[in-house]
Amino acid sequence: MEGQALFNKTVLMSQKTQVQHSILYEWFAPLYDLGVWLCALPFGGEGAIRERVIDRASPLKGLNTLEIFAGTGTLSLLAAERGASATAVDITGGMLRAAGFKAEKSGLKLALVRADASDLPFVDNGFDRVMVSMGLHETEQSRLPLILKESYRVLKSGGRLVIFDFFGAEGRGARAVQSLFFTFLEGDTAKQWVRTDLQTLLSRTGFRDFKREFLHSRAFQLLTVEKR
Numbered sequence: 108m109e110g111q112a113l114f115n116k117t118v119l120m121s122q123k124t125q126v127q128h129s130i131l132y133e134w135f136a137p138l139y140d141l142g143v144w145l146c147a148l149p150f151g152g153e154g155a156i157r158e159r160v161i162d163r164a165s166p167l168k169g170l171n172t173l174e175i176f177a178g179t180g181t182l183s184l185l186a187a188e189r190g191a192s193a194t195a196v197d198i199t200g201g202m203l204r205a206a207g208f209k210a211e212k213s214g215l216k217l218a219l220v221r222a223d224a225s226d227l228p229f230v231d232n233g234f235d236r237v238m239v240s241m242g243l244h245e246t247e248q249s250r251l252p253l254i255l256k257e258s259y260r261v262l263k264s265g266g267r268l269v270i271f272d273f274f275g276a277e278g279r280g281a282r283a284v285q286s287l288f289f290t291f292l293e294g295d296t297a298k299q300w301v302r303t304d305l306q307t308l309l310s311r312t313g314f315r316d317f318k319r320e321f322l323h324s325r326a327f328q329l330l331t332v333e334k335r
């Protein structure tokens with residue numbers, strides 16, 4: 108009974124966080140890139156982080172890339188810049204509109220699709236790369252396996268999934284800053300995310316060749332896995 112009450116409380120809290128996030132993203136989409144740029148300053152700047160992620164994705168000319176939780180499509184645009192064919196999926200219309208403006212301004216081609224990452228409107232085995240940056244920590248734990256399963260399904264055999272997101276920071280200072288950030292901006296899903304055993308979850312989904320690097324006092328992780 109106690110466990111049930113705790114479960115309900117957790118589910119209700121994460122639903123509240125999801126609603127807060129969707130309002131935030133819809134209304135503040137035009138300011139999102141500025142917020143990211145400012146937040147990334149203490150970590151060597153957004154450009155350096157994005158380059159590191161896109162290097163791991165290695166979106167070579169002619170490859171078909173999909174970015175889920177794409178937001179304003181920054182990574183997808185980098186993939187398009189490198190000659191890949193880029194599709195960006197997000198659940199929030201405002202974020203996709205902002206991505207559309209950026210694509211138009213840069214003259215790069217980006218396919219924008221409004222969809223839930225746990226139910227992707229794509230055929231099996233269609234993409235060489237799936238990328239997700241700073242999105243999965245906003246997801247309820249119960250939905251993570253579904254999202255990974257969908258990523259697996261739409262990837263071609265030998266295709267690569269790239270994940271960039273929070274990890275549990277090490278060191279007193281970094282831990283304190285991360286904890287404040289999670290409490291005031293991110294919410295419970297982020298606290299649960301950093302405790303998730305991703306290696307096991309990904310291998311249960313069918314992925315292999317788990318590679319992970321840590322950045323900035325292990326506050327972030329960048330990992331890749333491949334589809335069998």
Ligand SMILES: C[S@@+](CC[C@H](N)C(=O)[O-])C[C@H]1O[C@@H](n2cnc3c(N)ncnc32)[C@H](O)[C@@H]1O
Binds near residue numbers: 132143178179197
């Ligand atoms: C923190 S932003 C990350 C944006 C971008 N990937 C980046 O690195 O800047 C999270 C994005 O995930 C989107 N999102 C949240 N839940 C989603 C879902 N279930 N399916 C697809 N997108 C989702 C939000 O609308 C938001 O644009």
